[in-house]
Amino acid sequence: MAGYICAKCEKEIEIDPKVDRIICPNCSGRILLKKRPEIAKTIKAR
Ligand SMILES: [Zn+2]
Numbered sequence: 001m002a003g004y005i006c007a008k009c010e011k012e013i014e015i016d017p018k019v020d021r022i023i024c025p026n027c028s029g030r031i032l033l034k035k036r037p038e039i040a041k042t043i044k045a046r
Pocket of ligand 1: 006007008009010011024025026027028029
């Protein structure tokens with residue numbers, strides 16, 4: 001599964017590009033932006 005953000009309704013959705021068509025289930029928009037994985041490496045916790 002991969003996280004995407006619809007460019008039309010800006011809703012976060014999760015789809016599997018291998019299985020599903022890349023279409024927003026909310027508004028049927030076909031422009032989905034791949035969500036950036038958040039890299040939190042600046043935290044220095046003990
Ligand atoms: Zn949408």
